[in-house]
Amino acid sequence: MRMPMGQVRSVVVLTGAGISAESGVPTFRGAGGLWRNFRAEDLATPEAFRRDPGLVWEWYNWRRSLIGGCQPNAAHRTLVDMESRLEEFTHITQNVDGLHGLAGSRNVVELHGNIWRLRCTAGCRAPWEDRAVPLAEMPPHCPSCGALARPDVVWFGEPLPGDALDRAFGAVRRCQVMLVIGTSALVHPAASLPLMALQRGAHVIEINPQPTPLSTVVAEAIREPAAVALPGWWSAWQAEGNRGKTVTDLG
Ligand code: OAD
Numbered sequence: 001m002r003m004p005m006g007q008v009r010s011v012v013v014l015t016g017a018g019i020s021a022e023s024g025v026p027t028f029r030g031a032g033g034l035w036r037n038f039r040a041e042d043l044a045t046p047e048a049f050r051r052d053p054g055l056v057w058e059w060y061n062w063r064r065s066l067i068g069g070c071q072p073n074a075a076h077r078t079l080v081d082m083e084s085r086l087e088e089f090t091h092i093t094q095n096v097d098g099l100h101g102l103a104g105s106r107n108v109v110e111l112h113g114n115i116w117r118l119r120c121t122a123g124c125r126a127p128w129e130d131r132a133v134p135l136a137e138m139p140p141h142c143p144s145c146g147a148l149a150r151p152d153v154v155w156f157g158e159p160l161p162g163d164a165l166d167r168a169f170g171a172v173r174r175c176q177v178m179l180v181i182g183t184s185a186l187v188h189p190a191a192s193l194p195l196m197a198l199q200r201g202a203h204v205i206e207i208n209p210q211p212t213p214l215s216t217v218v219a220e221a222i223r224e225p226a227a228v229a230l231p232g233w234w235s236a237w238q239a240e241g242n243r244g245k246t247v248t249d250l251g
Pocket of ligand 1: 016018019021022029094095154155156183184209212227
């Protein structure tokens, strides 16, 4: 597909754990990935939490302390710049680490929640932010009703937040260009988003040092780390866009 840059109005970005890898946050799969060393069934399911909330909270407390020592990298910062300059820009993330917000992104669709938010298991009030590392109370409880609190993240077997999902699919339906950055593209429904963009004729670009199931079907697969590839891609977009180049020319 050749699309004059001047005609690109609508851009969607989907990020996964790989975008935070260069900030020091472990990914889930691949070498050093969390799911290589921990069993998701023991730590990231509603059943695990019912069985042993203390153990699950220990794991989240550990991840919060690890992430709390990490800073956004050049890829996170590039997305902040894109948000401020592009006319219609939707930023969807599977990450719970909050690094997009810390970098300055203002409007991020968080499909899997956020590790810095807690919510009441009795559902008595809206989720609240607590950035304390370690948490003052383990396991933590709801300040309003005293029920057990849980991380405001999506666990395996749970539905994604409906409003986030609606926004994500709505934006993908309209987008002309989609960047898919640092995700193994294995976990649905997030992994369905680029497939839908492709079906609707969008120009889909993947940034990932490793091949994924998407790599052979996207228009471009840039095999570099995000903190290198994304700032370079964005500079080229800005520099060439005004001279009437096409998206394909930049590949
Ligand atoms: P994964 O750990 O499955 O995949 C991370 C991807 O990032 C891999 O494809 C790596 O090749 C790539 N990667 C590694 N370093 C990179 C770098 N510097 N730049 C760009 N890419 C890099 O993470 P996700 O796809 O995000 O769900 O995982 C999806 C979901 O599975 C997560 O949100 C989480 C997990 O279980 C929940 O917690 C619900």
